[in-house]
Amino acid sequence: QQPVQSPQAVILREGEDAVINCSSSKALYSVHWYRQKHGEAPVFLMILLKGGEQKGHEKISASFNEKKQQSSLYLTASQLSYSGTYFCGTALISSGSARQLTFGSGTQLTVLP
Amino acid sequence: EAQVTQNPRYLITVTGKKLTVTCSQNMNHEYMSWYRQDPGLGLRQIYYSMNVEVTDKGDVPEGYKVSRKEKRNFPLILESPSPNQTSLYFCASSPPTSGSYNEQFFGPGTRLTVL
Numbered sequence: 346q347q348p349v350q351s352p353q354a355v356i357l358r359e360g361e362d363a364v365i366n367c368s369s370s371k372a373l374y375s376v377h378w379y380r381q382k383h384g385e386a387p388v389f390l391m392i393l394l395k396g397g398e399q400k401g402h403e404k405i406s407a408s409f410n411e412k413k414q415q416s417s418l419y420l421t422a423s424q425l426s427y428s429g430t431y432f433c434g435t436a437l438i439s440s441g442s443a444r445q446l447t448f449g450s451g452t453q454l455t456v457l458p
Numbered sequence: 459e460a461q462v463t464q465n466p467r468y469l470i471t472v473t474g475k476k477l478t479v480t481c482s483q484n485m486n487h488e489y490m491s492w493y494r495q496d497p498g499l500g501l502r503q504i505y506y507s508m509n510v511e512v513t514d515k516g517d518v519p520e521g522y523k524v525s526r527k528e529k530r531n532f533p534l535i536l537e538s539p540s541p542n543q544t545s546l547y548f549c550a551s552s553p554p555t556s557g558s559y560n561e562q563f564f565g566p567g568t569r570l571t572v573l
Contacts (some may be wrong), residue, residue, distance in 0.1 A: 446562075450498055450499055450501045
């Protein structure tokens with residue numbers, strides 16, 4: 346089942362902060378975040394695993410609330426380069442050893458000068 | 459240069475004419491996957507492969523086939539394409555881990571139009 350992302354779109358000024366949320370109705374093993382710029386392929390940002398392990402970039406922060414099956418991506422002091430569409434992908438505990446990812450519909454972030 | 463390549467990048471075809479989109483990676487990754495991207499729907503997984511000769515269905519496998527005969531290649535086959543398969547397709551690969559997930563590297567995408 347597809348995770349739900351919110352907001353669908355957000356417009357910021359340079360230097361402002363943004364939070365993008367991702368929630369699932371099923372128990373999650375991990376949450377994955379990717380950014381896609383217009384006309385390009387998605388690029389990896391971060392993975393958050395059940396139990397607290399994180400893999401990703403130092404300048405991007407995110408949280409994973411295992412009780413609520415929610416994740417939030419925090420973009421602080423936004424730069425023009427942050428513009429793009431952000432996708433969360435979720436892997437379910439019920440999938441077991443299968444590495445199946447289901448992505449949300451995306452959050453379009455626009456940073457204005 | 460480490461990369462995932464897809465061919466062709468653009469394809470216009472007609473209903474029912476079999477086609478193959480190739481995907482190749484030079485990073486010795488075990489895991490490979492195909493996604494389609496449609497406006498408002500995000501990325502949807504079609505098939506994935508955890509290693510040679512091991513493939514599994516994703517969320518939207520109907521109308522597609524895949525094969526994994528070599529580690530580096532993971533072609534996507536549409537035996538009888540239909541207009542609802544018009545989409546942007548991405549191939550991705552991921553390095554091996556001890557069973558957990560890892561970063562996926564995406565190819566440049568293939569824009570397919572089925573008339």
